[in-house]
Amino acid sequence: MVRKRTSIHGEWTSRWAFILAATGSAVGLGNIWKFPYITGENGGGAFVLVYLICIALIGIPIMMAEVMIGRRGRQSPVNTMYTLGIESGSTPHWKWLGWLGVVAGFLILSYYSVIAGWALDYIFKMASGTFTGANADFVSSTFGSFVKSPLSLIFWHSVFMLMTMFVVARGVNGGLEKAVRFLMPGLFILLIIMVGYAVTTGEFMRGLQFLFEPNFDNLLYKHEAGGKFILTDQGEKIFTLEYVLIAMGHAFFTLSLGMGAIMIYGSYLPNKTSIAKTSIIIAAADTLVALLAGMAIFPIVFANQLDPSAGPGLIFSTLPLAFGNMPGGTLFGTLFFILLVFAAWSSSISLIEPAVAWLVENKGMKRLKASVLMGVACWLVGMLTVLSFNVWEKVYPFNFWVFKNKTFFDVLDYLTANIMLPLGGLLIAIFSVWIMSTDSSSDELEMKQSALSFNIWYFMTRYITPIAVIFVFANLLGFI
Ligand code: PHE
Numbered sequence: 001m002v003r004k005r006t007s008i009h010g011e012w013t014s015r016w017a018f019i020l021a022a023t024g025s026a027v028g029l030g031n032i033w034k035f036p037y038i039t040g041e042n043g044g045g046a047f048v049l050v051y052l053i054c055i056a057l058i059g060i061p062i063m064m065a066e067v068m069i070g071r072r073g074r075q076s077p078v079n080t081m082y083t084l085g086i087e088s089g090s091t092p093h094w095k096w097l098g099w100l101g102v103v104a105g106f107l108i109l110s111y112y113s114v115i116a117g118w119a120l121d122y123i124f125k126m127a128s129g130t131f132t133g134a135n136a137d138f139v140s141s142t143f144g145s146f147v148k149s150p151l152s153l154i155f156w157h158s159v160f161m162l163m164t165m166f167v168v169a170r171g172v173n174g175g176l177e178k179a180v181r182f183l184m185p186g187l188f189i190l191l192i193i194m195v196g197y198a199v200t201t202g203e204f205m206r207g208l209q210f211l212f213e214p215n216f217d218n219l220l221y222k223h224e225a226g227g228k229f230i231l232t233d234q235g236e237k238i239f240t241l242e243y244v245l246i247a248m249g250h251a252f253f254t255l256s257l258g259m260g261a262i263m264i265y266g267s268y269l270p271n272k273t274s275i276a277k278t279s280i281i282i283a284a285a286d287t288l289v290a291l292l293a294g295m296a297i298f299p300i301v302f303a304n305q306l307d308p309s310a311g312p313g314l315i316f317s318t319l320p321l322a323f324g325n326m327p328g329g330t331l332f333g334t335l336f337f338i339l340l341v342f343a344a345w346s347s348s349i350s351l352i353e354p355a356v357a358w359l360v361e362n363k364g365m366k367r368l369k370a371s372v373l374m375g376v377a378c379w380l381v382g383m384l385t386v387l388s389f390n391v392w393e394k395v396y397p398f399n400f401w402v403f404k405n406k407t408f409f410d411v412l413d414y415l416t417a418n419i420m421l422p423l424g425g426l427l428i429a430i431f432s433v434w435i436m437s438t439d440s441s442s443d444e445l446e447m448k449q450s451a452l453s454f455n456i457w458y459f460m461t462r463y464i465t466p467i468a469v470i471f472v473f474a475n476l477l478g479f480i
Contacts, residue, residue, distance in 0.1 A: 005074035007267050009357060015273040017177045022265050022282050024180040028347030029115055030254040031290040032340055033315050036297045038250060040308035041225045042243045043218025044210040050244055054251035055287055058468060061460040062257050062425045063279040065432035068444045070266025076357035077101050077260030090435045097427045101260030102355045104420040109351040110381035111412050116344035117156030119337050126333035131324035136304040140317040147389040157382050164348040165375035168356055169368045180346055187339040194296035197326050207298035219243050225309040241475035248472055249418035254286055258421035261350040264357060275445050276453055384408035426469040433462040
């Protein structure tokens with residue numbers, strides 16, 4: 001049996017280094033920017049509940065599967081899947097699963113970088129006291145006019161992409177470990193301060209209710225972003241699992257699953273590390289950050305009569321309001337956006353790492369060349385997102401099916417987070433329990449085949465995950 005490959009890209013110095021890097025990948029814009037706004041758009045509590053269930057029942061088992069596959073293959077996801085496909089007596093075509101991830105990561109980074117650019121700009125807005133004493137109208141209109149300017153967006157998108165390329169070119173397992181060690185606790189403390197502020201807004205309970213009180217009608221029937229139900233000609237509500245899909249897709253997105261990011265980080269993981277414990281720690285930290293962000297934001301939304309379904313601009317039109325009106329707000333606000341950029345940075349690196357590692361392995365490129373190549377390509381595709389918020393605000397490029405009335409940005413986001421990642425995750429689950437032998441998986445997970453923990457993982461990955469994903473997809477495709 002093949003055992004103990006080594007990675008040509010190096011290894012983490014310890015288990016903690018891996019935990020930090022993987023948490024760095026997981027915690028990012030997904031937690032602080034995306035989670036609140038999609039929760040707002042999809043009606044709150046019930047959506048959050050499904051998201052949490054997906055993290056526990058689908059996210060953690062798939063994370064374990066990805067780390068395990070990564071550590072066994074010890075190469076870029078494309079080559080790992082190729083090698084393990086053959087090793088398991090299946091087919092080398094599993095490499096296409098690796099490719100699905102490479103493309104998903106590339107597309108995600110193209111818009112991720114644009115949004116991270118917004119956060120970069122807000123560091124300077126905060127530091128210069130733009131929002132001191134500001135009211136809700138001012139904060140919203142500042143954001144509105146900012147995104148209406150393609151040049152500003154392009155500028156910050158370029159800065160962020162350069163930052164990403166800089167780290168990727170040097171190899172991920174160097175400075176990243178050290179940076180994340182300070183960053184994550186810092187971000188955490190600031191979020192707690194913000195939740196503290198949210199308590200003083202007078203609408204804290206309403207915020208909590210919105211986040212945690214499930215209203216299943218909002219989840220199961222078609223509605224507009226504001227919550228108004230869309231009815232059939234007979235005046236009946238239209239059943240859909242689309243919002244369940246969005247919650248599930250977000251579970252993949254926020255944990256960086258389904259596209260090989262965690263797989264490639266796993267490939268740098270030293271042997272003899274408990275994959276199960278590690279995955280649970282990462283998922284818990286990630287979830288906590290998202291919930292804290294939600295608890296900080298929604299009270300502010302309600303206290304200022306803002307619209308919870310305001311979309312991608314939500315945090316940019318709520319948080320500055322808090323910072324502008326709290327003691328020490330300029331400092332906290334500046335720090336907050338700096339940390340948000342760092343969090344996005346440590347995620348963006350993992351989005352492009354699978355592609356870069358492949359170029360290094362298969363094309364013999366130097367890391368620098370591979371990074372620049374991917375960076376430039378991704379930067380160009382990012383233009384679609386830049387323009388989606390201004391010049392092409394009303395351009396709906398694929399006006400059919402789930403892509404109706406969606407801008408380029410919306411399409412990229414929907415396609416990657418809600419379709420490509422769950423599909424990737426589904427295939428990873430299938431591979432790890434239906435294709436790989438139990439000997440290999442239990443060996444790599446360092447669990448005995450008779451152990452309860454192994455059997456739980458096996459059952460979830462073999463049945464629960466595939467059934468859940470297939471069910472939601474089937475509804476989307478109109479089969480059920
Ligand atoms: N998990 C990251 C976030 O929440 C985004 C991401 C997705 C990173 C997929 C890597 C892979 O912001």
